[in-house]
Amino acid sequence: MNLAPNFPDDQTMHLLMQLLHVEIGLPERKTISLTTSINFDLGCDGSDARHLMEVLEEQFGIDLVDYDAYRYFQPENFDVFFKRRAKGRGDKVPLTIGMLYRAIKVQRWDTQALEQTQLNT
Secondary structure, three states: OEEOOOOOOOHHHHHHHHHHHHHOOOOOOOEEOOOOEOOOOOOOOHHHHHHHHHHHHHHHOOEOOOOOHHHHOOOOOOOOOHHHHOOOOOOOOOOEHHHHHHHHHHOEOOHHHHHHHHHOO
16 A cells, blocks of 8 residues: 555554555555545445444544535435435535544544545645
């Protein structure tokens, strides 16, 4: 695995990368950066995404009160009511390694702050 220059090199990032490697796999030849999205770049979706977020919540104690899975991921199974529940959610937003890292650091999922920080990266 290739890591981008200035990629964080602390215990939190090591644990996060280990978790991502185990849960969704990391590409051997692609450079991984804070802007690498787990949904678009790494193909995490559906039940894999749900499981990953549950493990992140449990292992790192992240409060996911503001987390909306439909914002980032397709539903696990076909749901006839999905379109109605997902109204206004439109296209999916990248969920990046940097967002996960920052959420772990503050132990809270704040969608607006995480996505705004991502835009400024």
